[in-house]
Amino acid sequence: MIMKTNVSSYFPMITLLILLVIPSSYLGDAEIIGYPSFVNGPNSWRNTPSSDFSFWESAGVRPILVYGKFVFGFQCSFEGDNCLIVVSIFKTSSDGNSRFSPQVVWAAGRNNPVEIQALLELTSQGQLILKDANDTLVWSPSTASKSISRLTLGSEGSLKLLDKTNLTVWQSFGHPTDVLFLGQKLASGQKLRSSVSPFDSSEGLFAFGIIDGVFTAYIDSDPYQMYYRSFVSEDQSYAEFRTGGFGSLIMAAPANFIQLGSDGHLKAYEFKEQGLKWVGTDMLDIDQCSYPLACGKYGVCSETGCSCPDDASENETAYFKPNNFTADDGCHAISPISCELSLYHGFLELRRINTRYLDYILSSKTLQLEDCKEACLKNCSCRAIMYNGRNKCLLLSQVFSIEKKEGFDYATTFIKVQSSPIFSQSPSRNPSSPNFPRRKRQNTIVIVGSLLGTIFGVFLIFSFLFLNLKMVSKNMRKII
Incomplete structure (x- = not known):
């Protein structure tokens, strides 16, 4: 998981600059300080800042367990007001200098950061509990009625909870966030979930998992929209990330972990002394326009770049404009949809739209185009419809990037737009004007x-x- 700034910016630029000037002798002293790789219960750890400017504190880390290059503990933003319980990689240079980069590979309760004085406790009743400073329960792994006696960090980077017989009751590898580490498996029903952005570590829209024996990448909206499908392997119940590949996904070079990014890309990374290195190309073999946010929301992605839905029309009235100077970051409606003015809702028609995998999420019920439009007009939360020309349509509550393919006529997208009362009374004045239904007129x-x-x-x-x-x-x- 790439480090964050807003919710969990664990290594902002200023922190890295500080680390670059720490003498190597300081690092040596820090490494002498012993941290166990396991602890027995009952025990507890308070998220309390140290008065010493130590190796760990400089990176916003308060270790609980350490095993080789892996560290488990509290990790906070530079300001110290947002903290998470995480497993991170800390790999220092072999020559003894202070260059290193922490990289989170797992986080507990990533949607609920805690404050200073939060408490992680391995109770006498055999439970692991994370409480915030106000004693509110934030996170606790599901261990049913089994009693935990030991908390341990393995050599592969997995946090484990063991019972009195040293059997694993729970492990972090069975509950991935947005990262899969080397040797980790992704089972059917499990999924990687992206962060909102590189600056916000809470769960975002993108997901990647195994659905019906198929690798599936999708944006978790209502309804969800797929943008990648590929068979996993011969055994379709799980896939293991091994050297050289992950199921049917092949990597050109060795990597330590793969991550589902906030942009929906699935990439493999290798951890070097100099920092994080992206290995090879994107693991999903699709073009840039196939990603749901390639041109932001309401952006039209084509070979010529990003544009707004009505850029190419000769409409006298514009309905969309770029969010910034260009449409690379998406577009927005000049007149937002108003439920109070539903009488003046119409549709802007976009043809030659690639609706890949649309048939997988469409119901078997057929619906005529006019009936589909009518259903969208009666539902204020509907923002667009996708119609495949075979009497099947999909009502969308959110409009992401629209992939336009010249020379193909896959389907048509109808985007709901808001017109003024004056304009809607004479929609036929321009052939390219949005289609306002006859019942409205x-x-x-x-x-x-x-x-x-x-x-x-x-x-x-x-x-x-x-x-x-x-x-x-x-x-x-x-x-x-």
């Missing part, structure tokens, strides 16, 4: 006609009253 005509009729009726009533009053006034003057 009919409703508009009925409403406008009723309003004009009411105004005309009121005018007649007032005119009649005015004339009557005028005649009464004239007759009164004659009588007088």
